[in-house]
Amino acid sequence: MPQASQAQPEQSTVKDISPTIMAIGEFWKAFRKNKPAIAGTFIVVFFILLAIFARFIAPQGINDQNIGIRLQPPSAAHWFGTDDFGRDIFSRIVFGARLSLRVGFLSVVGSIIAGTLLGVIAGYFGRFLDVVISRIFDILLAFPSILLSIAIVAILGPSLNNALVAIAIVNIPVFGRLVRSRVLTVKEEEYVVAARSIGMGDMRIIFHHVLPNSFAPIIVQGTLNIATAILDAAGLGFLGMGAQAPLPEWGKMLSDSREYIQNAPWTVLFPGLAIVLVVVGFNLIGDGLRDALDPRMKN
Template identity: 45%
Template sequence: MVPPATTAQPTAPSLTQTSLNKARRFFSALLRNPGSRIGLFLCLVLVFTALFAPLLAPHSPTELGVGRALTPPNAEFWFGTDEFGRDLLSRVIYGSRLTLKVGLIAVGISMTVGVLVGLVAGYAGGWLEAILMRTVDVLFSFTETLIALAAVAVLGPSLTNAMIAVGISSIPYYARITYGAVLVEKNKEYFKAAQALGAQHGRLLFRHILPNILSPIIVIATVGVSIAVLSASALSFLGLGAQPPSPEWGAILAAGRDYFKTAPWITTFPGVAIALTVLGFNLLGDGLREALDPQQRQ
């Protein structure tokens, strides 16, 4: 007896397959933009250089007398040497480590505190919202540079304190963006349904609201890295950030300004490195904004 033929039922795509499809669409949208491809390449070069600095650098970044002082770029010293005979290429390569560290830590501080303040203010409302957001408004009345200078003046000049200062100066931006996004999400049907079902405050905040407002925060954080790099370099240039003999790019610029006419390569190469880093993160941020925007992906 022949068994009756059975029709195959279509199976729903697995959760893993769905996640892979979303990731594929995201990277496709990200790489579609030529600017974001350039930005991603520059950021990857920075990360690669920072990770493999000991292998890429021909000399120690702080070793004195590797060559003659103020030697122009040549076959042996591609970026030349500084006033102490240190290899400038090695200092720029090792400086990428400090630059990446500054960007990530400063943005981590500002994003963590700012997002938490915006979440609590937008969700709680009432007097707590008034206190938190008026404090943010007061910080907005000062420029980032002024806030960073004040923080460094209190904490003292060092690279660590510069990272903390830059992180503090950017907190209002993350708080304001998060606050506005929370107010929008609170009025959506899914949030009201979760409230009606008796969801706890922590679940409402971190399970329902936060995942739905991450897109603008990620974009701002990417651009914020470039702002943090510029701010930290400016503080080091003023003598309030990294201290000698640290191979931080802003500190190298500060040391080379006295030799700008006789040895312009001391300021040229770290200046180009800062410019390319800022350009890379800005272009990547623009690409992420388009890739994370559903309307742009259509």
């Protein structure tokens, strides 16, 4: 008898895990067929590795100045050339990957947490809360994202951390409206109605049924928004509202080098190319995730 009682939980555990493994396998099978998404994954992983191992990859310090070699073109000693202070551009781009990716990931995570919370409240409980939260989303979305970011940074003060906060706030309505629309659909599904009819509490329904069935669009939108956040951070840095000197943020590097675009174009070319590659990489991954997670796209 004890042996039979022990075997039953093991079988149920296997039954619970196997659908998850199958779902992951199906997702990966669909995702790897998308060649642009795989290319985007390689690009993003490359920059993530640059950020992680920046201290070992960068040949020089980000603030090592040598006026005697200022504005030198790319060479064996300085792969991407030097800037107006004689600093190695390649080293600054490598360390700049840390700043740009940190802003992208952290701002999107903050937006997802806040937007999901507000979206669930508005979509699930509805009524007065839905009206108030939806109107707040509409007001925030009425402003161009870069202008709203500039206004928030102007209030908080120019810095990379304040730019991160501003970008997170600007993107909250995007995830809030996405989650709200998804919750409005999921909460009317039969399994949710059945769970409510047997007395399951609202919090349990939300965490066991509503949110798990809303993750797919959040993941896709989050991946795409990382690219947008990196662009916004670069734009704020270019305008002097984001990262401040001597931080090697890519947008700030573009701003500092714009007056040398004719005499030393490499000072602008390589930071701009880094921004383009990262943004394209995340956009390709987002498109691949959308195609792999959307049942309508599987055929």
